[in-house]
Amino acid sequence: MSFLKYPEYKDSGIEWLGEVPAHWDVKQLKYLVTCLDGQRIPLNGVERYSKQGSVPYWGANKIMDYVDEAIFDEELVLLREDGAPFFDVGKPVAFHSSGPVWPNNHIHVLRPGDSAWVKSIVYGLNATNYIDFVEGSTRDKLTQSRMMSIPLAWPPHDERNHIDSFLDHETARIDALVEEQQRLIELLKEKRQAVISHAVTKGLDPDVPMKDSGVEWLGEVPAHWEIKQLKHVVNPATSITYGIVQAGPDYEGGVPYIKTSDMSGDELPLHGYSKTSPEIDRSYRRSKVSHGDVVIAIRATVGKCLKVPEGLGGANLTQGTAKVSPGEKVFSDFLLFSMRSNPTQGYFDEMAKGATFKEITLDSLRRAPIALPPLAEQEAIVTRIANIIPNIDRLLLDANKSVLLLQERRSALISAAVTGKIDVRNWKPPAATSTTKPTQAETA
Numbered sequence: 001m002s003f004l005k006y007p008e009y010k011d012s013g014i015e016w017l018g019e020v021p022a023h024w025d026v027k028q029l030k031y032l033v034t035c036l037d038g039q040r041i042p043l044n045g046v047e048r049y050s051k052q053g054s055v056p057y058w059g060a061n062k063i064m065d066y067v068d069e070a071i072f073d074e075e076l077v078l079l080r081e082d083g084a085p086f087f088d089v090g091k092p093v094a095f096h097s098s099g100p101v102w103p104n105n106h107i108h109v110l111r112p113g114d115s116a117w118v119k120s121i122v123y124g125l126n127a128t129n130y131i132d133f134v135e136g137s138t139r140d141k142l143t144q145s146r147m148m149s150i151p152l153a154w155p156p157h158d159e160r161n162h163i164d165s166f167l168d169h170e171t172a173r174i175d176a177l178v179e180e181q182q183r184l185i186e187l188l189k190e191k192r193q194a195v196i197s198h199a200v201t202k203g204l205d206p207d208v209p210m211k212d213s214g215v216e217w218l219g220e221v222p223a224h225w226e227i228k229q230l231k232h233v234v235n236p237a238t239s240i241t242y243g244i245v246q247a248g249p250d251y252e253g254g255v256p257y258i259k260t261s262d263m264s265g266d267e268l269p270l271h272g273y274s275k276t277s278p279e280i281d282r283s284y285r286r287s288k289v290s291h292g293d294v295v296i297a298i299r300a301t302v303g304k305c306l307k308v309p310e311g312l313g314g315a316n317l318t319q320g321t322a323k324v325s326p327g328e329k330v331f332s333d334f335l336l337f338s339m340r341s342n343p344t345q346g347y348f349d350e351m352a353k354g355a356t357f358k359e360i361t362l363d364s365l366r367r368a369p370i371a372l373p374p375l376a377e378q379e380a381i382v383t384r385i386a387n388i389i390p391n392i393d394r395l396l397l398d399a400n401k402s403v404l405l406l407q408e409r410r411s412a413l414i415s416a417a418v419t420g421k422i423d424v425r426n427w428k429p430p431a432a433t434s435t436t437k438p439t440q441a442e443t444a
Helices: 115-125 144-148 157-202 278-282 332-340 342-351 362-366 375-418
Strands: 009-011 019-021 025-028 033-035 055-058 064-067 076-080 094-097 107-112 151-154 210-212 220-222 226-229 255-258 294-297 305-307 321-324 369-372
Touching: 033 144, 076 115, 094 115, 107 115, 115 151, 115 157, 115 375, 157 220, 157 332, 157 342, 157 375, 255 278, 294 332, 305 332, 321 362, 332 342, 332 369, 332 375, 342 362, 342 369
Parallel strands: none
Antiparallel strands: 009 019, 025 151, 033 107, 055 064, 076 094, 076 107, 210 220, 226 369, 294 305, 294 321
């Protein structure tokens, strides 16, 4: 899909906005909205939440809780105020609310001068370059005074409504494609997990005699396999243990230690860790890791398992992570896949306790049942998984790239339309449906 440019432009006087159509205005936000931040719920108002209610409470991450009553029940523009901890730093996001809502102190509350302006303002704010407007030393913050000086390109009324309709239609088409790709991603993740889980609990031979494992959630396993608790398959010279309780301030040139926050990816990184002093490290020799050990999160993201890469041997752990060192009867990769399997992850979920954050005890971890085939069969299983998983991972990578490209196209389309870089005045929605999906060519 391609669009012409407007026949005539003028300098907006704003570097990031550039030229706008000659017949458009440029208006600061303060001339388009009234700021109602003084009526927001204060951050110390937690005691006013109700467990059962009918009014959504909007925090900055758009997660809803419930309160007894609503302050606002009208067409509003809600704009995220700061970048902690779940925003894209320096990128506030505007969204439309028709009420009732009770925003907190992380959300700017804007009442448009005309309810018909809501969509135009939301689209315009989501195309704004916020570099010149956010400030802060510890986290980016969009103050009220800076926010109200944000300039928006403002076309005439009828044209503005046409742009809104165009963007409603086109973003809905892109959103539908994004949703399809996200469903594909979830299906691929499920398939990946199913391949691993079946291989490490049922083996590769569909005709092998089976037996009851004696573990309800594990079900039947090949008759010649053993069922061992995790503590009985580790290196007898080691123990399943967590790491440093108080690591102290970051120690330059010290010993790196692995936190749950270091385990967000699919592999443990080789660099970027906090470091503790050699003295503290020596007090926790038992939790030092070696290449091939499996590190597991026992707090927060309970059950996340990653293998220690070769360049990370000698690092330590924190209280939120534990290590499992494979013994002579289990290969490291087979142990990793077993701990990642659906049955074992289900066991971790069941054993995890805690109100503020989930945590699994070392005793529960040590008693986790593992289905253990002979070493030769473990090797064959690992080889089979290693041959299948990369293909699924490539499809996952492609699907994730597609989502990013679609989201970039969405942002670019909004920006082009609301700043007048494209002329959509002759655009008409398809007669058949307003949710027709774009073709591959249109999204390329």
